[in-house]
Amino acid sequence: MTLELISSNKSFGGWLKRFSHASTVLSCEMRFSVYLPPQVEDGTKVPVLYWLSGLTCTDENFMQKAGAQQLAAELGLAIVAPDTSPRGEGVADAPDGAYDLGLGAGFYVNATQPPWNTHYQMYDYIVSELPAIIEAHFSINGKVAISGHSMGGHGALMIALRNPDKFVSVSAFSPISHPSNCPWGEKALSAYLGNDKSLWQTYDASVLMQQATAFLPTLVDQGDADEFLPHQLQPEALEQAAKISGYPLELRRQPGYDHSYYFIASFIADHLRFHARHLQ
Amino acid sequence: MTLELISSNKSFGGWLKRFSHASTVLSCEMRFSVYLPPQVEDGTKVPVLYWLSGLTCTDENFMQKAGAQQLAAELGLAIVAPDTSPRGEGVADAPDGAYDLGLGAGFYVNATQPPWNTHYQMYDYIVSELPAIIEAHFSINGKVAISGHSMGGHGALMIALRNPDKFVSVSAFSPISHPSNCPWGEKALSAYLGNDKSLWQTYDASVLMQQATAFLPTLVDQGDADEFLPHQLQPEALEQAAKISGYPLELRRQPGYDHSYYFIASFIADHLRFHARHLQ
Numbered sequence: 341m342t343l344e345l346i347s348s349n350k351s352f353g354g355w356l357k358r359f360s361h362a363s364t365v366l367s368c369e370m371r372f373s374v375y376l377p378p379q380v381e382d383g384t385k386v387p388v389l390y391w392l393s394g395l396t397c398t399d400e401n402f403m404q405k406a407g408a409q410q411l412a413a414e415l416g417l418a419i420v421a422p423d424t425s426p427r428g429e430g431v432a433d434a435p436d437g438a439y440d441l442g443l444g445a446g447f448y449v450n451a452t453q454p455p456w457n458t459h460y461q462m463y464d465y466i467v468s469e470l471p472a473i474i475e476a477h478f479s480i481n482g483k484v485a486i487s488g489h490s491m492g493g494h495g496a497l498m499i500a501l502r503n504p505d506k507f508v509s510v511s512a513f514s515p516i517s518h519p520s521n522c523p524w525g526e527k528a529l530s531a532y533l534g535n536d537k538s539l540w541q542t543y544d545a546s547v548l549m550q551q552a553t554a555f556l557p558t559l560v561d562q563g564d565a566d567e568f569l570p571h572q573l574q575p576e577a578l579e580q581a582a583k584i585s586g587y588p589l590e591l592r593r594q595p596g597y598d599h600s601y602y603f604i605a606s607f608i609a610d611h612l613r614f615h616a617r618h619l620q
Numbered sequence: 621m622t623l624e625l626i627s628s629n630k631s632f633g634g635w636l637k638r639f640s641h642a643s644t645v646l647s648c649e650m651r652f653s654v655y656l657p658p659q660v661e662d663g664t665k666v667p668v669l670y671w672l673s674g675l676t677c678t679d680e681n682f683m684q685k686a687g688a689q690q691l692a693a694e695l696g697l698a699i700v701a702p703d704t705s706p707r708g709e710g711v712a713d714a715p716d717g718a719y720d721l722g723l724g725a726g727f728y729v730n731a732t733q734p735p736w737n738t739h740y741q742m743y744d745y746i747v748s749e750l751p752a753i754i755e756a757h758f759s760i761n762g763k764v765a766i767s768g769h770s771m772g773g774h775g776a777l778m779i780a781l782r783n784p785d786k787f788v789s790v791s792a793f794s795p796i797s798h799p800s801n802c803p804w805g806e807k808a809l810s811a812y813l814g815n816d817k818s819l820w821q822t823y824d825a826s827v828l829m830q831q832a833t834a835f836l837p838t839l840v841d842q843g844d845a846d847e848f849l850p851h852q853l854q855p856e857a858l859e860q861a862a863k864i865s866g867y868p869l870e871l872r873r874q875p876g877y878d879h880s881y882y883f884i885a886s887f888i889a890d891h892l893r894f895h896a897r898h899l900q
Contacts, residue, residue: 349882350845356882407687407885565630602629602636605687 341473346371352413353378356403365461365469366426372470373399374478375409379416385481387619388418388474389612392466392492392499395524396444399423402489405601408608415616420474422466424491426459440524441531447519448495449543451532460532463543467499467506485615487511489604490568494519497545497558497578504554509618511559511611513604514566518546518577525572546574549589550581558582558589559614561607563597621753626651632693633658636683645741645749646706652750653679654758655689659696665761667899668698668754669892672746672768672775675804676724679703682769685881688888695896700754702746704771706739720804721811727799728775729823731812740812743823747779747786765895767791769884770848774799777825777838777858784834789898791839791891793884794846798826798857805852826854829869830861838862838869839894841887843877 346358354377363370379386389412391402402408402421412419425431425446432455433442442456451460474480486507488496493515500510519525520540529540541547562575569575575591582589597603626638634657643650659666669692671682682688682701692699705711705726712735713722722736731740754760766787768776773795780790799805800820809820821827842855849855855871862869877883 349878349880350843350876350886351882352886404685404881407690409882409885410687410889563630596630598629600629601684602631602689605689606630606632609690 341476343473343477351375351409354380354409354413356409358399361473363426363465363469365464366459368426368428368431368459370427370465371399371423373403373421374474375403375412375419376478377413377416377418380418380479383479384416385479386416386418387483387485388420388480389615390466390484390486390496391419391421392448392486392488392495393421393424394488394490394492395424396439397424397492398444401601405605406608407605408612411609411612415612417612417616417619418478418480420470422470425462431459432456441528445491445528447491447528447532447543448499449529449532452539453532453534456532463499466495467503483508483619485509485619487513487611487615488515489513490599491516491524493560494545498543498548500556500558501545501548501552504556507556509557509615511614513561513607514563514568514573514599515545515560515575515578516572518544518574520544520547521577522572522574546577546581549578549587550584552585552587555588557614557618558587559611560589560591561610562591562593563599563603564593565596566599568599621756623753623757631655631689634660634689634693636689638679641753643706643745643749645744646739648706648708648711648739650707650745651679651703653683653701654754655683655692655699656758657693657696657698660698660759663759664696665759666696666698667763667765668700668760669895670746670764670766670776671699671701672728672766672772673701673704674768674770674772675704676719677704677772678724681881685885686888687885688892691889691892695892697892697896697899698758698760700750702750705742711739712736721808725771725808727771727808727812727823728779729809729812732819733812733814736812743779746775747783763788763899765789765899767891767895768795769793770879771796771804773840774825778823778828780836780838781825781828781832784836787836789837789895791894793841793887794843794848794853794879795825795840795855795858796852798824798854800824800827801857802852802854826857826861829858829867830864832865832867835868837894837898838867839891840869840871841874841891842871843874843879843883845876846879848879
């Protein structure tokens, strides 16, 4: 588990670092970004927030555009942003280069279907391999939260719901809330998992939340001017699921906001403070 | 002077808007971004900060990466980010596609030499044409400040020094402080202005500051881990010039910071508060 440093930028008194490493789970070279707040410099062990990005993103988008570092520095919070799919030579991509399947579109599942099953094991990478690397290499105190946007909002909610023991809190911006029942999800899940919809449902936050018996504090923000809201995102499915299981979901509709990083930047401070309260 | 709206994103209660318009001065279609703080919605007239970007940038980089909108919303400050050169079919570019001449590298001067002199009149565009458009179309109170990064830091300082009556304050990150005497500047100024170095000096902040008799509050931040510091940026030339004329320059060296937007983001709040004090 050696890490190769790609770049290092001082940011709000801490450091933003990009690393590459050989991933056993994904059978390829992977990159991630990590923001280390200034508290790390004097040996303090800090809590960590994982951020899962959306379709077409890499590990870089969040760190460049969300404006999270200022408050993360104040709160003493590390942030880890993984890539959104396996990458590199020999890694399958959508035959037509579509943005919503293959590279940049791993959907945080373990693929069972060829050609995807060779590399597309993003669930295991995010849940197991990457956290082990982060714990081994950085000054982390073991308290972990997770968040994400769109496809990554789906990933964050789904992973937290399946692993309530691993996280203290979860949040999402504009998540794909019910992927087994929307065009993006149906396309990706049928390709990666085949036609057995019961397998799809094991990766569907609305299905998992409805069945949940272990609860995590959950904050979701959704812009009401989001072009993907009605067909792809379906926050009402999540609300319905929370009602059934009594899940502690706080879902906020933000008037006038769209699907972009300008929306994320506008409310990321609320999410960081929410997680920081539970990470204390 | 009609503006065409390209996009609109709600951001921290205000709006980030991109427009295109026909530029008479540049003889081409130009784009700019403007952040309108929430105060504008109820008819308040607000001060404006012009932001000039560096080599390779467009009107988008600052708005995506600097994280300025949160505090601009609080302070009630509009921000205008122009493009860094003329664009479009028929606009000359560096024959070898170099990043430091032609498209994305207008250097905020009025070119006198062919083929550049047809379109590369960025000085007049920034000083006269664009402000007239902004005043005509937005809820602006007439108080104006200017800032920028690298080539745009040069632009901001130089334009403020040549037009002290038009601005209340000026700031810069990592400016090309003495362009008539560094590789980037020598390449661009010889191409755009020819070999008469006395003309170059009319666009050189260090020369202008040394000769200045009208003073503006001036804040400059420079990272000491900036790879371009010794050969291209030369803040010591600016300090020297300020000493000679008694110019009110506050130049801060920030330990560990580089030339990236992560540096800008880390200190943009200081610059916005600095300008807001003078814009009141």
